[in-house]
Amino acid sequence: MDASTTNEQNRPHVVIVGAGFGGIWAAKELADQPVRVTLLDKNNYHTFQPLLYQVAAAEIEPEQIGYPVRGILRRMPNVTFALAEVTAVNLPSQTVTTTHAELAYDYLILATGSITQFFSTPGAADHTFSLKTMEEGVKLRNHILTCFERAVQAAPAERPRLLTFVVVGGGPTGVEYAGALSELVHGPLRKDFPELNMGDVSIVLLEAAGRILGGMSESLSDYAGQSLQRMKVEVRLEKRVTAVTDSHVTLHDGSQIPTHTVVWVAGVGGEALAKESGVEVLANGRVPVLPTLQLPQHERVFAIGDLAAFPVADGAAGSPYLPMVAQVAIQQGIHAAQNMGRHQLGLPLTPFHYWDKGSMATIGRNKAVVDWHGRAFTGFLAWLIWGVVHIMYLIGFRNRIMVMLSWAWRYFTFEQTVRLIMPSNHVAWSSMIAEDEYEKSAD
Amino acid sequence: MDASTTNEQNRPHVVIVGAGFGGIWAAKELADQPVRVTLLDKNNYHTFQPLLYQVAAAEIEPEQIGYPVRGILRRMPNVTFALAEVTAVNLPSQTVTTTHAELAYDYLILATGSITQFFSTPGAADHTFSLKTMEEGVKLRNHILTCFERAVQAAPAERPRLLTFVVVGGGPTGVEYAGALSELVHGPLRKDFPELNMGDVSIVLLEAAGRILGGMSESLSDYAGQSLQRMKVEVRLEKRVTAVTDSHVTLHDGSQIPTHTVVWVAGVGGEALAKESGVEVLANGRVPVLPTLQLPQHERVFAIGDLAAFPVADGAAGSPYLPMVAQVAIQQGIHAAQNMGRHQLGLPLTPFHYWDKGSMATIGRNKAVVDWHGRAFTGFLAWLIWGVVHIMYLIGFRNRIMVMLSWAWRYFTFEQTVRLIMPSNHVAWSSMIAEDEYEKSAD
Numbered sequence: 001m002d003a004s005t006t007n008e009q010n011r012p013h014v015v016i017v018g019a020g021f022g023g024i025w026a027a028k029e030l031a032d033q034p035v036r037v038t039l040l041d042k043n044n045y046h047t048f049q050p051l052l053y054q055v056a057a058a059e060i061e062p063e064q065i066g067y068p069v070r071g072i073l074r075r076m077p078n079v080t081f082a083l084a085e086v087t088a089v090n091l092p093s094q095t096v097t098t099t100h101a102e103l104a105y106d107y108l109i110l111a112t113g114s115i116t117q118f119f120s121t122p123g124a125a126d127h128t129f130s131l132k133t134m135e136e137g138v139k140l141r142n143h144i145l146t147c148f149e150r151a152v153q154a155a156p157a158e159r160p161r162l163l164t165f166v167v168v169g170g171g172p173t174g175v176e177y178a179g180a181l182s183e184l185v186h187g188p189l190r191k192d193f194p195e196l197n198m199g200d201v202s203i204v205l206l207e208a209a210g211r212i213l214g215g216m217s218e219s220l221s222d223y224a225g226q227s228l229q230r231m232k233v234e235v236r237l238e239k240r241v242t243a244v245t246d247s248h249v250t251l252h253d254g255s256q257i258p259t260h261t262v263v264w265v266a267g268v269g270g271e272a273l274a275k276e277s278g279v280e281v282l283a284n285g286r287v288p289v290l291p292t293l294q295l296p297q298h299e300r301v302f303a304i305g306d307l308a309a310f311p312v313a314d315g316a317a318g319s320p321y322l323p324m325v326a327q328v329a330i331q332q333g334i335h336a337a338q339n340m341g342r343h344q345l346g347l348p349l350t351p352f353h354y355w356d357k358g359s360m361a362t363i364g365r366n367k368a369v370v371d372w373h374g375r376a377f378t379g380f381l382a383w384l385i386w387g388v389v390h391i392m393y394l395i396g397f398r399n400r401i402m403v404m405l406s407w408a409w410r411y412f413t414f415e416q417t418v419r420l421i422m423p424s425n426h427v428a429w430s431s432m433i434a435e436d437e438y439e440k441s442a443d
Numbered sequence: 444m445d446a447s448t449t450n451e452q453n454r455p456h457v458v459i460v461g462a463g464f465g466g467i468w469a470a471k472e473l474a475d476q477p478v479r480v481t482l483l484d485k486n487n488y489h490t491f492q493p494l495l496y497q498v499a500a501a502e503i504e505p506e507q508i509g510y511p512v513r514g515i516l517r518r519m520p521n522v523t524f525a526l527a528e529v530t531a532v533n534l535p536s537q538t539v540t541t542t543h544a545e546l547a548y549d550y551l552i553l554a555t556g557s558i559t560q561f562f563s564t565p566g567a568a569d570h571t572f573s574l575k576t577m578e579e580g581v582k583l584r585n586h587i588l589t590c591f592e593r594a595v596q597a598a599p600a601e602r603p604r605l606l607t608f609v610v611v612g613g614g615p616t617g618v619e620y621a622g623a624l625s626e627l628v629h630g631p632l633r634k635d636f637p638e639l640n641m642g643d644v645s646i647v648l649l650e651a652a653g654r655i656l657g658g659m660s661e662s663l664s665d666y667a668g669q670s671l672q673r674m675k676v677e678v679r680l681e682k683r684v685t686a687v688t689d690s691h692v693t694l695h696d697g698s699q700i701p702t703h704t705v706v707w708v709a710g711v712g713g714e715a716l717a718k719e720s721g722v723e724v725l726a727n728g729r730v731p732v733l734p735t736l737q738l739p740q741h742e743r744v745f746a747i748g749d750l751a752a753f754p755v756a757d758g759a760a761g762s763p764y765l766p767m768v769a770q771v772a773i774q775q776g777i778h779a780a781q782n783m784g785r786h787q788l789g790l791p792l793t794p795f796h797y798w799d800k801g802s803m804a805t806i807g808r809n810k811a812v813v814d815w816h817g818r819a820f821t822g823f824l825a826w827l828i829w830g831v832v833h834i835m836y837l838i839g840f841r842n843r844i845m846v847m848l849s850w851a852w853r854y855f856t857f858e859q860t861v862r863l864i865m866p867s868n869h870v871a872w873s874s875m876i877a878e879d880e881y882e883k884s885a886d
Contacts, residue, residue, distance in 0.1 A: 153544060
């Protein structure tokens with residue numbers, strides 16, 4: 001072992017848990033610092049979550065929004081990757097336990113992101129689809145297509161239930177998915193399934209509050225609502241879901257919607273690792289952080305991104321914390337890495353300031369909303385801005401080209417080509433819908 | 444119901460089982476005939492099997508070689524699709540039983556394709572990877588990448604076993620996959636895993652006969668063998684596998700190769716449905732057909748493609764039957780449909796004649812072999828021919844563009860970008876390799 005290697009081994013060891021936006025940008029920032037970095041994730045790829053809903057709407061291939069973590073790290077010789085699920089963080093002993101090993105750290109960055117929250121709604125955890133992971137996106141795509149295939153072979157009375165799709169939650173993801181689903185169903189699926197009556201199809205967007213896109217200005221909520229209605233999405237406001245089964249949704253007014261498909265994008269909370277490791281968390285699992293992004297009483301531990309609850313005076317939709325969006329995670333990842341460098345040098349740490357680049361959501365072809373410091377943009381201009389920004393933050397030049405090509409193809413042909421039930425989900429066919437309900441069709 | 448509908452209902456009902464090359468081309472040919480066609484498949488997409496090995500080598504997205512069957516059928520109003528697994532063919536009653544219904548047919552085309560054959564080799568069915576379906580391609584890709592991730596965290600003594608990849612069978616698929624795997628491993632994976640010593644990697648191609656590519660001329664076998672050796676693939680001839688476990692392969696000479704990865708492309712036989720339904724089959728499950736492609740004693744039933752054993756005087760590699768390749772299936776699909784038309788009209792049926800367009804296999808960058816009626820082409824020219832022919836037969840313009848782009852990207856960047864373990868296979872990590880063998884790595 002030569003001198004330089006010994007020197008490298010003596011560098012402080014930084015462990016980053018999670019290769020999402022926060023973790024990747026923190027690693028990038030640390031690539032030039034005199035530290036050894038280990039990045040841990042249970043997947044070997046970074047997921048570009050903002051486009052996950054397009055995977056679930058058969059618009060793009062899942063591979064187009066996944067990028068191998070090791071590919072990102074290639075030009076960072078002081079950063080190594082380990083494919084591992086972290087099972088515990090041990091703050092007193094400064095170690096992290098994974099499914100395969102135990103790692104000691106000098107500094108820790110928790111960037112595990114968020115998980116779906118069901119607010120103890122009976123049946124919701126078991127009978128709804130989420131949109132947080134690549135697997136969930138593919139599973140939902142497969143399920144939608146399977147519902148159509150199944151409707152063909154079902155008794156006519158069963159078809160409306162098979163072709164009713166309920167999206168719970170009128171935030172950006174709910175709006176984007178409801179719009180994308182409408183374009184999938186009323187575009188290519190209408191042509192693919194001439195046997196079916198499109199009058200049997202309903203797409204319902206349920207929102208508990210008085211308007212959708214509550215984090216944006218009211219004019220944008222109105223625009224989005226009207227656009228969705230024109231796209232045959234039934235937007236129902238002030239509707240709370242009180243129960244979900246495998247065959248219907250119950251609302252707080254007692255009414256029921258018969259459906260096998262409930263997409264739950266109504267709430268997200270902090271990923272469970274922090275809470276399970278005894279880190280102090282809020283009720284929704286997020287970790288309260290100091291303005292420096294450090295954990296209170298743990299100066300060598302930082303929490304960033306969706307996991308971190310960072311207090312602000314005027315959060316979106318009246319929340320006292322920064323929103324759970326990619327921009328917050330990216331900026332916090334960079335800031336945490338810089339603060340770590342200051343801590344090493346014994347310099348005072350600086351508070352994080354969020355540079356709000358605005359919020360946006362796309363609704364459909366030529367239709368999007370952009371809220372930029374109170375200024376509202378809609379329609380084609382907003383849709384272009386949305387597209388350019390999303391391509392910019394997509395990692396990997398090939399992925400950018402492929403996604404742009406997929407978009408261009410769909411734009412000009414009106415076709416969602418990834419209409420593949422793959423991996424094949426005979427599971428979805430038989431388990432999501434109780435077998436005895438299924439009416440065999442006579443030839 | 445108006446007169447035209449009644450008339451259509453009175454048309455003979457043709458059931459096609461299988462949406463591979465044979466089934467799709469038969470359906471296309473029947474689109475203009477006065478028949479009602481029902482095409483059945485357990486997947487909602489057609490798989491372009493000749494490029495499956497590239498999915499398993501992380502070169503292309505699985506979605507790029509899958510095309511929705513309903514998309515293909517859109518311009519064929521007399522053809523309907525049903526997503527269903529056929530569980531039995533009842534020749535006496537002229538019906539087909541699916542997992543969801545029972546269908547009566549006037550004519551039946553069996554195009555169920557082939558399955559892997561293990562020749563009763565102990566352990567082979569349980570401990571090897573196949574390359575027949577999209578799922579298998581993705582599973583193998585995930586496994587290869589997981590072996591590398593696992594090697595990083597394994598004790599050094601365990602690494603050679605994790606990084607030894609054995610391909611059993613030196614036919615076109617085995618040669619193509621061994622070459623593609625070499626380019627994946629010694630290209631991007633070498634850069635992705637600087638922690639690993641590439642001297643621990645072995646790729647071994649085992650062939651029971653005296654030369655690889657036995658169906659082609661000897662000069663091509665030599666060229667392919669030498670090319671593979673230069674690509675660091677160890678080609679071992681006259682080696683029969685006698686047993687496979689989850690940790691090694693045993694050869695007939697008693698020697699063992701320690702490995703967790705055995706890719707079995709040594710044999711294919713007819714898909715099981717025909718045999719299970721009591722149809723007369725050969726020992727390998729293929730259905731012997733008359734020169735007209737009809738089943739003996741069942742003039743309304745045709746078998747085509749890999750499933751059909753069509754006798755020839757001079758088959759490839761000395762086989763008395765036509766080879767199991769896409770061209771045979773395509774030409775037989777068309778011919779069976781035409782003969783069915785003749786049968787309806789009371790005309791005599793014509794015997795099938797195979798128009799041999801030659802056989803080919805790609806080995807790697809700028810390297811392929813083409814055997815065209817005894818003429819041998821190698822190197823860059825053969826590689827170009829291979830590429831053009833495969834793009835031509837790929838269904839869907841978008842898929843053609845996407846595959847060409849993937850190839851161009853890889854050609855110019857030397858990168859296989861689909862290095863994603865997705866869907867995540869924690870299963871592969873823990874179940875393919877017994878947990879107790881796994882050495883925890885110290886930090």
